[in-house]
Amino acid sequence: MYTPEERERVRRELIAAARADPRIAAAALTGSAAVGREDRWSDIDxxxxxSEDSQISSALDDWTARMYEEHGAVHHMDVRSGTWLYRVFMLANSLQVDLAFAPQGDFAAKAPTFQLLFGTAPERPSTPPSAEQLIGWAWLYALHVRSALARGKLWQAEYMVSAARDSILAAACRRHGVPAAEGRGMDQLPDAVTDPLRDA
Incomplete structure (x- = not known):
């Protein structure tokens, strides 16, 4: 298990490498560290x-090699969101390092957890799903629970129950003014909201 000091050292080295990479026009700290909420279990984001779209492929190759050769990466996977590519690395000491690469024209704050380190980036926060959309998904998932059970597909039913619960809790997060994405605010909800869902 990595220590906070090891995490800070790796992050410092990555930021220094980004400043020295002429292809990188801007960089930002994202995630919990960007808003002062980093804890023992936080990863690096x-x-x-x-600076040029055509450089993304070569930058990915070089940064991937750096993560394996200099920081002990043992595996990685990619997640795409629009023009952004998130390369997620798992290090041998269990530290997760998420490096996002985007064309400069699309590089902007997508959430409040964005602290610009160098370069420029306009603020373009993504629009979270509305309460109406979240409740709509909840009842749609609930309907699918019924049909999955009728077909004897218990694992699919369980998946749909969990998805319905997640949508309900995300709507509650919006109502109570806490982060709704990825379950980040669910533990801040009042017991009166979460208690009825504990056995769901």
């Missing part, structure tokens, strides 16, 4: 704006 960095986002890079590439």
């Amino acid at each position: 960095l986002a890079f704006g590439l």
